[in-house]
Amino acid sequence: MEEWFAEIESQCSKADTEQLAVKYRLVKPGPLSILNWDRHVQSPQDAYHSMAGKMRTLLEATFNAFNLNGENAFLKHWKNIEKPTN
Structure with a gap:
């Protein structure tokens, strides 16, 4: 022991x-140790985490579809997007 x-x-x-x-x-x-998380059945309860997960999946699929020239063009456009000053 x-x-x-x-x-x-x-x-x-x-x-x-x-x-x-x-x-x-x-x-x-x-009491909660018997519960298992199944990501295919359960989803986060708040909208932010649910939408953030979907956005991440969409962006990963988009970046995986780009070739090097397409990725560079996207990054160039992304850097020129107007951002708030505050």
């Missing part, structure tokens, strides 16, 4: 420490 405590204390992150404590049954698992 002393080895368990030494191993737990040697962990760098709190998450690793908690996982080992649950593994050795020194603490009870939290």
Whole structure:
């Protein structure tokens, strides 16, 4: 049992420490630990994160479709977009 405590204390992150404590049954698992995240079924609840994820996917697909000349032209246009002063 002393080895368990030494191993737990040697962990760098709190998450690793908690996982080992649950593994050795020194603490009870939290009530939400049985839940799993399935990104194909569940989506973030706030609109910002939902839209930001979709935008990232769209931009990645766009950049992957460009050849070098198209990417350079896009970046040149992007840098010339007027930005707010505040």
